[in-house]
Amino acid sequence: MAAGDERALGELYDRHGSTVYALARAIVGERADTEEVVADAFGQAWRTAGQFDPARGSVTAWLATITRTRALDLVRARGRRSKVLARAAQESDAGFATPLASSDAPDRDVERQETRQLVTRSLGELPEAQRRVIELAYFGGLSHSEIAAELKEPLGTVKTRLRAAMEKLRDALSPRIRQVEP
Amino acid sequence: MTEHRWTELAAPYALGSLDPGERAEFERHLETCASCRVEVQSFREVSGLLARGVAHATPPAELRARVVRYARRARPAILPWAVAAAVVLAILGGFGYWRAANEARVLRTRFDVAQSQLDSTKYVVAALLDSSVAITDLAATGKAPSMRLYWNRARNIVVVAAFDLPPAPAGRTYQLWAIEKGRAPVSVGTFNSAPSGRPVITLQMPAGVQPEVSAVTEEPAGGSPQPTQQPFLVGSWRSRS
Secondary structure, eight states: HHHHHHHHHHHHHHHHHHHHHHHHHHHHOHHHHHHHEEEEEHHHHTTTTTGGGGGGGGHHHHHHHHHHHHHHHHHHHTTTTOHHHHHTTTTTOSBBOOOTTGGGSSSHHHHHHHHHHHHHHHTTTOOOOHHHHHHHHTTTTTOOOHHHHHOOOHHHHHHHHHHHHHHHHHHHHHHGOOOOOO | OOOOOOHTTTTHHTTOOOOOOHHHHHHHHHOHEEEEEHHHHHHHHHHHHGGGGGGOOOOOHHHHHHHHHHHHOOOOOOOOHHHHHHHHHHHHHSSSSSHHHHHHHHHHHHHHHHHHHHHHHHHHHHHSSSSTTEEEEETTTTEHHHHHHHHTTTTTEEEEEESOOOOOOTEEEEEEEOOOOOOOOEEEEEEETTTSSSSEHHHHHHHHTOOOOEEEEETTTTTTOOSSSSOOOEOOOOOOO
């Protein structure tokens, strides 16, 4: 790996490392596992950087997809449930920051801080049942039918809720989403 | 399956929540459906933004070095510089928006150029289609090049249409003169020709000047206060009104 490449990777980490870390942590829970997922995710991002096309999506979305996949793979490989899923079963707090908690992480980057607040607010505006479905899918990696089993709800209801929630989030977050090429 | 049904699968697909059968089916559909791919990506962007809403956790400082070390090992080959450049640009430009912004800028520039060409065409046409327009043909004893001037007296605009006029030599320019009987020539402006030899230029006739004759000389770049050469194109004004 050339020195310039290492610098690029360092910059990628500096910009997105904390988001990737927090996401991995919310899914796997254990600190050692979290670090493994982060290293794994950046390693994969680095290997597949050639397939990443900035015209077709943001770096954030690309990294989040990789991170979620690696984290959920690790949780499954460990034969565990994700931290959020375990918590959800106890109906305690879940993976997304509450509007109150989000203020504990001041971000020097104004744009990022605003995005963070917008995301937290948008999640807060979802009906509780929709938010729950999103959390199970997002942090638990559960499929439609697994969510239905978890919540003891009809499959159709779960599908509708998940879709409605994602559409609401997309509307609410649209100022931060740009159009992509097909 | 209706198109509507496909669209409904985009959000759960982006989250990875489709059951295996449905997922495989939808992936086959995605290969041929650009609008569903866009839909999926828009939900991937939502998913990416949701990561910003996760409860904060501070990575240990030593993780950065580990990530770089690990990636160095994981990388099977040297990263092509173009890929490195793309990633760096994506990062520096912020969240991968640079390319879209860049394309928008390019399109904006193209649009501005087209708009200004259109404006200039409209301006020329408007200057010509006016009852106050006077016309004169400038010729060099019947041979090429030649030139036709349209003088819109109401707006004091002169439209210069030249034919078979080669571009002026390096460091030289063409200059159009308005000549009133018994007075020194007045400069109307300088211009040059395109390689096509058929430039259409609009100049402003100096206020109060009512020339009987117009002429074109070749002058040093920037033009001269008075002609320094014999004109190679000369014509007298006649009014069509």
